[in-house]
Amino acid sequence: MQAHEIDYHIYGEEMQYVEIELDPQEVVVAEAGSFMMMENGIKMETIFGDGSEQQSGVFGKLLNAGKRMLTGESLFMTAYINQDNLKRKVSFASPYPGKIVPIDLTKYQGKFICQKDSFLCAAKGVSVGIEFSKKLGRGLFGGEGFIMQKIEGDGMAFVHSGGTLARKELQAGEVLKVDTGCIVGFTKDVDYDIEFIGGIKNSVFGGEGLFYATLRGPGIVYIQSLPFSRLADRIIASAPRAGGSGREEGSLLGGLGNLLDGDNRF
Secondary structure: OOOOOOEEEEEOOOEOEEEEEEOOOOEEEEOOOOEEEEOOOEEEEEEEOOOOOOOOHHHHHHHHHHHHHHOOOOOEEEEEEEOOOOOEEEEEEOOOOEEEEEEEHHHOOOEEEEOOOOEEEEEOOOEEEEEEOOOHHHHHHOOOOOEEEEEEOOOEEEEEEEOOEEEEEEOOOOEEEEOHHHEEEEEOOOEEEEEEOOOHHHHHHOOOOOEEEEEEOOEEEEEEOOOHHHHHHHHHHHOOOOOOOOOOOOOOOOOHHHHHOOOOOO
């Protein structure tokens, strides 16, 4: 199915949203919870799967939607249809601070592989499926497990990243080593594997985990500076606990630690 051609504009710096302009009868599909605002004349409709119609029949649609469950996403997506006679706009927001990345699939040979929770929205006709890892090491230690998302088609899709975004264009044979959680996505020709950091001191005291990802070109890679999992870990570590007041709990300095590090909240 040929994807709908949509126009868009991304607003903001650190808390971005994408505004999509729909011609009459054009449709954009999005993950639940990403909707921000829309103009009058656009109808919101919950659909089974991604609406790409690559799987026909009831069983095909169930299979397509069931695959989304493996990536941790909902069985359903939301379609936004412009039922007016004029162009109308609908906007979707990134769920945490970072950047929204526009992916023109026609420039990436019709396929882009990304984190399983990074997809934001896409033109109707774009397929959002799963990409199974064929390598045991990648599946066991890659942070994203055996499954990543794949976005296929000939239209526009949008993914989001955390923190600052880096775009790296790798030449044939060129290797980039990355923290496993910092990968946003990459083109289909990039070879992705997991490598052991090595060394007793690195493994026990390094604080960076035991493995990192190796990305081998040719292809384009998107890297994020702040994965949501890292942000969540820092928040949990700093959260007050029962019987204590936060990160200084159990330390020799106790509450004095807050005064020394500039954290003077009461």
